[in-house]
Amino acid sequence: MSCLGMFFRHRRLLWNLIILDFRVRYAGSRLGLVWLLVSPFIVLAAYLFLFGKVLQVQPEPGMRGFDYGLLVACGLLPWIGFAEGVTRGTSSVLAQRNLLRSQVFPMELLPVTAVCAALLGQICGTALLLAVLGWRGALGPALMWLPVLFLLQTLLTIGIVWFLSCVNILYRDTSQVVGFVILLLMFVSPIAYTERMVPAGLAWMVKVNPLFYLIDGYREALLFNHVPSLGGLTFLGGLAGLALVTGHRYFMRLRRVLPDFV
């Protein structure tokens, strides 16, 4: 797969670009990285208030309070990483159109950079979650599945934004649509609830959503020390591979004409 070779070939440039992305993002801000840690907490608090306190959701009989909080956190973290990655990735090429118009540069790295840089929030949040779980003594060997899930999520996101970032150049509406879809995805993904709570007639909606397998994998590996469902991992892996290969081919084909379109 030529796209994976590309990651390796440009690994240093990619790393430098990610660092640059951070600098640019926090250049004018006073609190900088603090936002990365604070924002997932705020979303988590809102979820817990709405679903835990007001609606009194109980995924398992008697599960509430702190345990429920951990369950939601496991759902929220991959969603945040995915949502951020897709949103930033979609606008990444358009945001650098000056570069596109005036330099010879491996543009396919721009969406990759955006996705990787967007993962930082998820990484910080996951580290905190791991610390809490470790303190409670809940972690087991299934933890080793976490990097696998993380990798699959990243590759899937990159594949998707390779496609979306191109389309966004032609139709600026794309980023609006993406924002809307991300919002919908937040509700149809089992973040504050679990698959078992979904009525049987709507179960398909959960089954076709790659985020479900990701969230489920996180919960199995982190909360219950189970091996994530291999079927789910295969689905996720297949989807990620498909997105990556087609996204890369599409981007590379358009790359040569993109400067004429911006």
Added chain:
Amino acid sequence: MEHAAITVRGLSKRYKLYRSRPARLLDFLGLRIGDDERYFEEFWALRDVSFDIVRGSTVGIIGRNGAGKSTLLKVLAGISIPTRGEVTLNGRASALLELGTGFHPDLTGHENIFASGLYLGLDRKAMETLYKEIVAFAELGEFLHQPVRTYSAGMHMRLAFSVATSVPADVQVIDEVLGVGDAYFFGKCLQRFQRFQEEGRTTVLVSHDLRTVLRLCSRCLWIDQGVIAADGSPLEVVAAYTQSVYEERDRAVEAGLSVLGADVAPAQALRRSGAVGVDSVQFVKAGGEPSCVFSIGEPMIVRIRYRSRVALPQAVVSVTVYRTDGVIMCNAISSLDDAKLDLAEGEGTIEVVFGQLLFGPGEYTVSVGIYPSLDLADSASMQHAVIWHKPHTFGVRRPDGIALDLGVVRHPVRWRVVNPLHTMVPGNPSGAVS
């Protein structure tokens, strides 16, 4: 070609102007609308362009807006791909196409230097070795550590230019950016371009400032409607281009007049019919023999051979002397000197005598205009019957044994020493002698 830095063969670039948004989307998504003309109109920005550029030369590209200059630069830089034909570039290219390429407004100049390096394919280490040179050339002072959004256009350009021309490259293409800098920075750019020529670095630049082209370039291409209209020495090409701009403006004025229902001015009628023409212009020494080299202080006669199908009893003739980099040295106008020139029908000769050449050492060219009448108070009117504007030069020799720069003119002056006792009167610091 053996030492070609750039070889362009049969280069054409087409832009598709889509008839509808869906057609654009289909093409973009790669669904084959291919070359089906039902979906788009073609716009050929470049048509079958071929040329070679020798290593180490500085080539200027001139032309009207939308002529295809910037497209050509983009293709040369490898940013835009040719629709047909091929471009071969020997070595590494660097491009400065839009002001502030890839600068992040919130990052400081210092940070942006390294960011630009990344986009140019140079890592931090490589940029560190260039850093001093870039900073020294850009001369941003305190602003180096301020966000780029606080920069003036000139500072922005200085930094962008400094980065783009400091990175190692064999070929660099530069779009209309020099105009933003001040005279001081322009002088520095000039030196830098001279160094590039010595180092064998090739530069292709687009400029609307013809004087920039004349000063910097060793060759000039005039692009008009996607094809090369002229290619040669900057002086020749700029002259041809200027001539065409005159003619264009002329046609516009005429079109404007006919819209207003006004009569086409007599000068324009003459000009259009080609009734008056200049056959040749010669530079002649005092003894009468033609020459192209003169000494400072020597007399020079500009001999103009004209022919006219009508008599011009109140003709005005102008001779403008340019230095070859475009500076207007003087503009001699016969009516200003109270010379009454009665030009008869048929062929004739006008002589303009420069009693003493005051111009400093250098190379000069002239343009000659013949007017049926001339309103000196109106600079915009197009009253000439003919303008002769050809790259025909004469040189003024540097006097023997003088190596100093004598300046643009050797102005006649008188010298005297004022007694210092008189200038130092106490209580009279201005030095005025009462």
